[in-house]
Amino acid sequence: xxxxxxxxxxxxxxxxxxxxxxxxxxxxxxxxxxxxxxxxxxxxxxxxxxxxxxxxxxxxxxxxxxxxxxxxxxxxxxxxxxxxxxxxxxxxxxxxxxxxxxxxxxxxxxxxxxxxxxxxxxxxxxxxxxxxxxxxxxxxxxxxxxxxxxxxxxxxxxxxxxxxxxxxxxxxxxxxxxxxxxxxxxxxxxxxxxxxxxxxxxxxxxxxxxxxxxxxxxxxxxxxxxxxxxxxxxxxxxxxxxxxxxxxxxxxxxxxxxxxxxxxxxxxxxxxxxxxxxxxxxxxxxxxxxxxxxxxxxxxxxxxxxxxxxxxxxxxxxxxxxxxxxxxxxxxxxxxxxxxxxxxx
Ligand code: 5GP
Ligand code: MN
Numbered sequence: 001x002x003x004x005x006x007x008x009x010x011x012x013x014x015x016x017x018x019x020x021x022x023x024x025x026x027x028x029x030x031x032x033x034x035x036x037x038x039x040x041x042x043x044x045x046x047x048x049x050x051x052x053x054x055x056x057x058x059x060x061x062x063x064x065x066x067x068x069x070x071x072x073x074x075x076x077x078x079x080x081x082x083x084x085x086x087x088x089x090x091x092x093x094x095x096x097x098x099x100x101x102x103x104x105x106x107x108x109x110x111x112x113x114x115x116x117x118x119x120x121x122x123x124x125x126x127x128x129x130x131x132x133x134x135x136x137x138x139x140x141x142x143x144x145x146x147x148x149x150x151x152x153x154x155x156x157x158x159x160x161x162x163x164x165x166x167x168x169x170x171x172x173x174x175x176x177x178x179x180x181x182x183x184x185x186x187x188x189x190x191x192x193x194x195x196x197x198x199x200x201x202x203x204x205x206x207x208x209x210x211x212x213x214x215x216x217x218x219x220x221x222x223x224x225x226x227x228x229x230x231x232x233x234x235x236x237x238x239x240x241x242x243x244x245x246x247x248x249x250x251x252x253x254x255x256x257x258x259x260x261x262x263x264x265x266x267x268x269x270x271x272x273x274x275x276x277x278x279x280x281x282x283x284x285x286x287x288x289x290x291x292x293x294x295x296x297x298x299x300x301x302x303x304x305x306x307x308x309x310x311x312x313x314x315x316x317x318x319x320x321x322x323x324x325x326x327x328x329x330x331x332x333x334x335x336x337x338x339x340x341x342x343x344x345x
Pocket of ligand 1 (some may be wrong): 017028030098099104125136186285286288305306307308309312314315
């Protein structure tokens with residue numbers, strides 16, 4: 001067994017799970033491939049074991065994940081509040097996957113916080129909050145999906161991982177590593193991935209379903225973001241993209257359409273910090289990405305009330321778009337040296 005399970009509440013989680021009847025699985029707002037992949041893999045596995053399980057998410061998942069096995073059974077709190085409240089009320093256990101802080105559940109957090117059900121965390125983000133009864137938290141791993149693979153296997157049920165569960169796990173691993181281009185220097189990730197292929201998944205097809213299903217307006221939004229929205233500050237090794245509410249309306253924005261946009265800003269040579277600022281109704285959604293040892297988790301946590309991983313983080317700011325961008329720009333002089341030397345230890 002990998003040390004991280006031994007050093008976590010794994011044994012307690014396994015025991016409490018065995019004693020539960022009705023289980024809720026939940027994941028973070030704006031769910032991505034790993035959030036949905038890990039949730040659905042756990043959902044399909046627990047259903048196979050005979051539990052009554054429901055996945056409840058705060059707001060809708062992007063259309064490019066709708067093909068995933070079990071996706072149609074996901075309940076969205078935003079549009080089905082009464083039923084979700086009932087299900088949470090009847091549950092014995094709530095398993096929180098791929099996030100580290102209940103505030104990431106948005107409107108759903110009050111329901112989860114006030115529920116008497118046990119709360120378990122399975123997650124790979126830095127700095128998990130102290131508001132879960134049991135934690136399996138480890139950040140030196142590709143994805144929460146990889147943790148779910150370990151969790152099922154070490155619980156003694158590896159034989160229950162079938163092709164559908166493998167498809168969910170692969171989606172989580174592939175999307176959280178940018179198709180094996182970051183958080184991917186661990187041999188174990190590839191051994192698990194090989195196992196998933198042995199179970200019959202079609203990696204090429206999954207890749208097409210996730211990445212080659214853009215709407216025309218999504219691709220044009222990407223083009224606009226990169227050609228008009230991008231600002232490059234070579235002296236700070238920083239590039240950022242700003243998208244206003246009007247930009248999003250103009251390109252018929254749908255959930256998930258800006259997924260990956262920030263990575264284009266980081267793809268410039270010698271740019272070590274990238275940001276995307278997206279104007280929403282009453283807040284600004286910020287995404288940060290970095291190269292090397294510059295921690296955007298710290299940047300998001302200490303200055304924007306967000307968090308994430310060392311090289312990928314995000315936040316929601318309740319300032320105007322201009323104020324948010326200005327507060328970011330004000331910080332850059334302080335980071336000038338560290339942004340220059342991201343590969344020095
Ligand atoms: P993205 O920029 O793709 O939305 O998020 C990048 C990473 O940061 C993901 O791992 C995501 O879970 C995390 N993240 C995004 N927004 C927030 C936030 O508001 N708070 C925290 N704690 N993490 C966030
Ligand atoms: Mn993840």
